[in-house]
Amino acid sequence: MHFTRRSVICAAFMQVAVLGAYCAGQAAPRLPGELVWAIGYDPKTFDPAKVDDIDAETVRYLTGGVLLRFNRLTQKVEPRLAESWSLSHDGKTIVFKLRAGLRFSDGSSLTSRDAAWSIRRVLLLGPDAPAADEFVNPSAVTVESPDSGTVIVHLPQRVIGIGKVFDEIAVEPADRPSEGRITSGPFVVADYRRSQFVRLRRNPYYYERDSAGASLPYATGVRLDILNNTEQETRLFLRGEYDLIDHLPPDYFELLRKQAGSTVRDLGPSLNTEQMWFNQSPVSPLPAWEKAWFQNRAFRVAVSQAIHRDDLARIAYFGHATPAYSFISPANRLWYNRNLSAPRTDVAAARSALLRAGFRWSGSKLEDAAGHPVRFSILTNAGNAARQKMATLIQQDLAALGMEVNVVALDFPALIERLMHTEDYEACLLGLENVDPEPNAMMNVWLSSSPNHQWNPSEKTPATPWEAEVDREMNRQATSLNDSERKQAVDRVQQIVADQQPFIYLVYPNTLVAISPRLQGVEPAVLEPELVWNAERLRLRGTQ
Amino acid sequence: MFRNGPWPPAGMGTRMRFHRLAAWVLAGLTAVSLAIVIAPGASYSRQDREQLFAAASPSHPAGTDALGRDRLVRVAAALLLSLAGASAAAALTTAGAAAVGAMAAFATGAVRWTIMLLCDVFLALPWLFLLMMVRSALPLKTSPARSAAITFMVLAALGWPACARAVYRGVLELKNADWMLQARAAGLRRSQTLHHVVPNLLPLLLPQFLVSVPAFVIAEANLGALGLGIGEPLPSWGGMLLELDNSAILLQTRWVYFPVLLLILVLLLVEAIMVEA
Numbered sequence: 001m002h003f004t005r006r007s008v009i010c011a012a013f014m015q016v017a018v019l020g021a022y023c024a025g026q027a028a029p030r031l032p033g034e035l036v037w038a039i040g041y042d043p044k045t046f047d048p049a050k051v052d053d054i055d056a057e058t059v060r061y062l063t064g065g066v067l068l069r070f071n072r073l074t075q076k077v078e079p080r081l082a083e084s085w086s087l088s089h090d091g092k093t094i095v096f097k098l099r100a101g102l103r104f105s106d107g108s109s110l111t112s113r114d115a116a117w118s119i120r121r122v123l124l125l126g127p128d129a130p131a132a133d134e135f136v137n138p139s140a141v142t143v144e145s146p147d148s149g150t151v152i153v154h155l156p157q158r159v160i161g162i163g164k165v166f167d168e169i170a171v172e173p174a175d176r177p178s179e180g181r182i183t184s185g186p187f188v189v190a191d192y193r194r195s196q197f198v199r200l201r202r203n204p205y206y207y208e209r210d211s212a213g214a215s216l217p218y219a220t221g222v223r224l225d226i227l228n229n230t231e232q233e234t235r236l237f238l239r240g241e242y243d244l245i246d247h248l249p250p251d252y253f254e255l256l257r258k259q260a261g262s263t264v265r266d267l268g269p270s271l272n273t274e275q276m277w278f279n280q281s282p283v284s285p286l287p288a289w290e291k292a293w294f295q296n297r298a299f300r301v302a303v304s305q306a307i308h309r310d311d312l313a314r315i316a317y318f319g320h321a322t323p324a325y326s327f328i329s330p331a332n333r334l335w336y337n338r339n340l341s342a343p344r345t346d347v348a349a350a351r352s353a354l355l356r357a358g359f360r361w362s363g364s365k366l367e368d369a370a371g372h373p374v375r376f377s378i379l380t381n382a383g384n385a386a387r388q389k390m391a392t393l394i395q396q397d398l399a400a401l402g403m404e405v406n407v408v409a410l411d412f413p414a415l416i417e418r419l420m421h422t423e424d425y426e427a428c429l430l431g432l433e434n435v436d437p438e439p440n441a442m443m444n445v446w447l448s449s450s451p452n453h454q455w456n457p458s459e460k461t462p463a464t465p466w467e468a469e470v471d472r473e474m475n476r477q478a479t480s481l482n483d484s485e486r487k488q489a490v491d492r493v494q495q496i497v498a499d500q501q502p503f504i505y506l507v508y509p510n511t512l513v514a515i516s517p518r519l520q521g522v523e524p525a526v527l528e529p530e531l532v533w534n535a536e537r538l539r540l541r542g543t544q
Numbered sequence: 545m546f547r548n549g550p551w552p553p554a555g556m557g558t559r560m561r562f563h564r565l566a567a568w569v570l571a572g573l574t575a576v577s578l579a580i581v582i583a584p585g586a587s588y589s590r591q592d593r594e595q596l597f598a599a600a601s602p603s604h605p606a607g608t609d610a611l612g613r614d615r616l617v618r619v620a621a622a623l624l625l626s627l628a629g630a631s632a633a634a635a636l637t638t639a640g641a642a643a644v645g646a647m648a649a650f651a652t653g654a655v656r657w658t659i660m661l662l663c664d665v666f667l668a669l670p671w672l673f674l675l676m677m678v679r680s681a682l683p684l685k686t687s688p689a690r691s692a693a694i695t696f697m698v699l700a701a702l703g704w705p706a707c708a709r710a711v712y713r714g715v716l717e718l719k720n721a722d723w724m725l726q727a728r729a730a731g732l733r734r735s736q737t738l739h740h741v742v743p744n745l746l747p748l749l750l751p752q753f754l755v756s757v758p759a760f761v762i763a764e765a766n767l768g769a770l771g772l773g774i775g776e777p778l779p780s781w782g783g784m785l786l787e788l789d790n791s792a793i794l795l796q797t798r799w800v801y802f803p804v805l806l807l808i809l810v811l812l813l814v815e816a817i818m819v820e821a
Contacts, residue, residue, distance in 0.1 A: 231791055251792035258795065311593050315611060377684035385786070392611060392776045396591050406685055407776045414680030425684060 028197060030241070033220035033543040035519070035535075037244045038227040038236075042194055046179035048170035049122045049129045054528070055226075062200055062222060062535050064170025065184025065207075067096050067115060067151070068163050072525035072533035075333065075437060077163035081115070081171055081184060081207070082151075091158030091481065096151040103205035104173050105188045112145035114184075117174035119143045119153065131168040135159060160478055160486075161438045186217040186536040198224040208536060218521070218539035234514075237263075243519045243540065246530045248512040250320040250386070256514050263515055267524050269322040269331045269508035271434040274390065276378060276427055277503045278303075280456045282463070284423040289372045294426070298357035300501040302350035305343045306397050313507050316389040320512055324505035326494045327445075331508070331526045332437040337491040342498035347400055354401065366402030376426035377406040381415050390506060391429050419454065428454070431509070435528055439477060439490045446474045446493065455502045466500050518542075566816035573810065574627060577620035588621040589613065589777035597796040607799040610787070618779035619803050623810065625774070626761050626781055629696035634756035636700040638707060638749050645711025646741065649719055650734060660712070666705040674702060675767060688778035695767065695774065699760050707752045714748040715741060754818035758811045765807065781807050 030036055043056035048064045051057050067082040079085055082096040102110035122129045123138045132138040140156035159165070171184045180189035186208070187200035201221040208216045225242075227233055234252050236242045238260060248256070248264070256264045278294035279286060286294075293299045309323035325342035328335050343349075358369040366374040378394065380387045391407040398405050410418070418425045434441070444452045448459040448467045462468035470493050477489035497503065511526045521537040524530055532538065580586060592598075592612035600607050606616035648659040678698050682691060718724060718741050727737055761781070767773040768782010769789070776783070784803035787793045793800055 234791075249792075251790055255792035255795060315593060315596060375685060379684060385790075388776070389611065393591070393593075395777065396589075406687065408684050409775075410680050411676055414676070417680075 028193075028199070028223065030223065031221060033218075033540065034223055035219045035221070035243050035538060035540065036223045036225065037242050037246075037532075038225045038233050039198075040226075040228040042226055043198065046189055046192070047177065048172065048180065049118075049125055049131070049177075051168075052130050058224065058529055058532075059180060059189065059198060059200070060168075060170055061185075061529055062187045062532070063180045063183040063185045063189060063203075065102075065110075066167055066170060067098075068166040070164045070167040070527075072527040072530070073523055075527070077167070081110070085163070087162065091162070092155045094153040094155070094162065096153075098149045098151070099207060100149070102184065102207055104182050104184050105203040105205055106173075106182045107205055108173060108182075110171065110173075110184050111148040112151045113148070114174045115151045115171045116143045116145040118171045119151070119169055121172075121177070122169050131165060134165045134168075158479075158481070160440045164436070164438065187222055190221065195226055197226060200224070206536065210537070217536035218543070219535070220543075222535070237514055237516070240516065240518070243516045244522070244531045245514040246528075246532075248514055250318040250509075250512060253320055253512040253514075254318050260514075262517060265513050265515065265524060266320055267511040267513060267526050267530070269324075269329045270511040270526050271329050271331055271437060272431055272509055273324055273327060273329065273434070274321075274387070274429070274431040274506045274509065275324070275327075275503040276394070276429040276506060277455045278376075278427045279423060279425055280463075280502070281423050282456070284425075286424075286426060289368060289370060290376065290426060293368060293374065293376075296357055297500055298353045299359075300504065301343050302353045302357075302401065303398065303403075304501045304504045305346045305350035305353070306401050307394055307504065307506065308345055308397055309506055310345075311397075312390050312393055315393060316386045317507065317509060320510040321507040322510060324508045325498060326505060327432075327442065327497060327503065328439070328490070328494060329434075329508045331511075332434075335437065335439050335487070335490050337494040339491070340494055340498055343501070350401055361402050364402050365404065373404065374402065375404040375406075377408050378427045378429050379408050379410060379415060379418065379425045380429040381412050382409040383411075386509075387429055387431070394429070420451070420457075423457075429506075437527065439474075439486075439493075443474055443478060446470055464500075466496050470496055563817060566813045570810070570813040570817070573806075573813075574624065577623045580617055580620040581624060586614070586617045588618045588779050597793075599797060600799065606802050607797055609784075610793070613777075615799055615802060618784065619806055622779040622781050622784060622803065623806060625692060625778065626764060627757075627810070629692060629764065630757045630760035633696040633700035633703065633760045634753050636697070637703040637756050638753040640700070641704040641707035641711050641752065642742075642745060642749055644704065644708040645713075646715050646738070646745075648708070648712045649715035650738070660709075663705040663708050663712075666702065669702065671702045671763075672766075675699075679767075688775035692774040692778060692780070695764060696760065699763050703756055703760065707756065710752060711745065711748065714745060718744050751818060754814065758814045758818075761807070761811065761814075 039055045039058055041055050043059050044053050045051060045056050046059060048060045051060045065081050067080060068077050068085060069080045071078050081098060081102060083099045085094060085096045087094050096115065098112055098115065104110055120143050122131050123135065123141050126132055126138065135141050135155065136159055137156050142154045144152045146152065155162070172178065173182055176182065182188070183203060186203055186206050188203050189198065190201040191199040199221060202217055202219065206216060210216060230249055230252050233242065233245055234256060237245050253264055253266070278300060280291070280294050282291065284291070313319065313321040313323055322330070326337060326340055328337065330336045354366065359366055359374065360369070361367070368374065378391050380391050388407070388409055395405040395407055419428060432445070444450045447453065448462040448471050451457045453459065456463055459467070462471055473489040473493045477486040480486045480489065511530055513524055513531055515522050515531060518541045520539055520541055521534065522531055523534055525533055527533070581588070590613065592608060595604070595608045595612045596610060598604055598608040598612070604614050604616065606619065609615050609618065644659060644663070648656045651659065675695070675698055679695070682694060686694065724737060727740070764773060765781040765785055768780045769785050773782040774780040781803060787800045788804060
């Protein structure tokens with residue numbers, strides 16, 4: 001082979017071009033006093049009113065000043081830009097009193113007119129502003145600002161957990177929406193390079209001060225690298241280029257524990273759940289005998305009793321998950337039912353229950369009363385190693401009952417097509433991310449009329465008496481003015497679900513994080529954003 | 545037959561010995577794998593939940609995987625499954641390509657054009673998405689063994705066009721060869737010449753078959769590495785290669801490299817046999 005001079009020059013030019021492109025793809029260098037970590041994807045919007053994805057939510061959290069903040073550690077609502085707030089007895093009128101001397105990041109004054117305008121904007125955006133939905137009937141909500149320090153919101157009906165809704169409404173300058181460039185929160189969007197990073201700089205006019213009177217935030221800025229690769233994120237963390245990792249997968253948690261043990265922390269169960277369920281829909285294309293199995297409580301309970309949840313937590317999550325029996329995690333301190341009675345692992349009891357329900361064994365294989373072998377598939381999404389491991393472990397657990405289980409991993413669109421449209425599946429193993437500890441946020445799962453009532457979606461009337469009772473109790477907790485009555489209703493729903501096992505809860509994945517020893521002021525919480533909920537108080541060791 | 549230069553060419557005897565050695569090693573590997581899989585007590589699916597990522601021991605000579613399953617038995621079963629499936633798919637695809645290529649070569653202009661267009665269309669198909677679509681359209685209760693068979697059949701159904709083009713060229717050359725023209729001039733009908741063509745095509749079909757085998761082995765491994773391959777608990781190269789995607793697992797045991805090393809060895813052996821053929 002002969003190389004001509006021209007080909008050598010071309011090759012060299014291409015190498016330089018490739019190297020240049022590679023360098024351009026690298027994150028910018030860290031500025032003095034700047035905090036750095038990674039978010040998965042580009043934020044879909046910088047408009048705080050239109051935030052609908054977790055990455056945009058992170059940017060809004062860091063930049064948006066809010067009237068009230070839901071404290072991720074205490075799980076209580078606290079006043080922020082509002083000095084105080086009050087809710088009328090009927091729950092329909094909220095009055096906010098603003099702090100004096102508030103300013104936006106450009107130095108202009110922040111008054112009640114700006115706060116009222118920001119709330120109205122969210123309400124008027126309707127479906128484009130996810131926070132508007134939480135007012136239940138946003139078009140009927142009115143907002144007034146009788147003086148420069150007072151905002152009054154009138155609701156057409158009581159809304160449970162209304163204080164927390166204002167955690168999602170960033171106050172912007174009236175008539176000057178700036179997509180995060182002029183903010184009332186601790187940081188301001190300074191630079192954005194698509195697929196590379198979002199750079200935030202400190203808001204010099206942020207109102208908050210620490211106990212010594214020093215202005216917050218401590219950090220000069222934040223750089224959020226856009227990186228959806230745990231392998232690379234871990235490597236950059238180990239090199240000291242990132243200050244923290246939230247949502248650490250359990251296998252990488254173990255890797256970091258071996259290489260930099262003091263940096264990782266298991267915060268215990270998260271609010272999220274992993275569960276499996278059987279398709280009980282009467283209109284699904286499954287054979288009648290399979291529908292009969294799946295609608296049979298004894299069958300579902302027997303399956304639940306045969307599953308070794310400790311093994312799922314130990315093997316699929318390397319011990320960083322907690323066996324689950326309810327849709328509310330113990331991390332949700334207020335709403336978790338501590339007196340829950342749920343079927344525990346007991347294979348002998350499961351076999352007896354199946355016998356009583358008319359099932360029998362032909363050799364080692366389980367059959368129903370009509371002689372149909374009990375054979376079904378568990379669907380899960382491809383690419384989630386923990387779920388695929390759990391499904392394979394359950395496959396062996398259920399073999400102990402004589403059930404023949406196929407594990408099928410499908411890409412997500414194909415999975416959703418089967419779950420939501422064709423309903424052509426037998427059992428499914430998936431997780432549910434709960435960002436809100438308030439049980440009202442789970443109404444769309446538990447009301448029998450909901451399309452997200454996965455085991456039997458969009459029921460015209462409740463298919464069973466226990467589903468009717470769940471509907472009643474969920475509506476009771478949503479409308480009651482009495483907190484203890486709400487707690488009773490939610491406890492009852494947890495007990496019904498444990499008795500009936502429409503969702504067979506498997507584990508609560510633990511919240512796993514890594515924190516650089518250089519980072520000070522971190523108070524990890526299980527609620528998002530776990531490590532940076534007090535971002536204004538975070539700083540690197542050795543910086544002012 | 546006239547040739548230029550000495551016969552056999554220098555070095556051919558060494559290559560022939562290497563080719564035979566490769567064939568014997570591959571046969572030996574297959575026999576050993578079969579013996580491992582059918583040995584009493586061997587199971588590729590039994591989970592020993594107290595022996596996760598266990599090191600090599602007399603009871604588990606290559607250790608265990610993340611679910612406590614014997615890695616040696618799983619790798620041996622994956623080798624057998626992959627080679628059997630890929631060979632069957634390669635045989636099918638070669639036979640199909642031979643039929644289509646010969647048909648096109650002997651057909652009239654419009655039919656030939658249509659067949660070749662069909663080949664081009666198949667070559668342009670995004671096969672990975674097609675495989676994913678087929679995988680998602682399969683009945684969910686399809687057993688892992690049957691879904692593995694279907695996966696290889698789909699690979700065969702998608703793999704024939706490139707081979708058909710080569711066969712088409714080969715048949716055209718044969719059709720225009722001197723001996724064929726003489727046969728036609730002597731009064732042989734076209735259909736009568738066909739059975740003279742097939743034996744002459746074998747030197748072309750055998751390499752096509754051998755090229756397809758590693759291609760299908762890799763295609764199955766790719767699908768498995770996407771998590772869309774052969775269903776659990778049936779072992780597959782792809783499923784085992786998934787472990788290599790994760791440096792956290794790589795630190796657990798060096799035996800996670802075993803499947804990929806064996807896969808490379810098998811591909812090299814098939815390649816060695818193929819080059820000589």
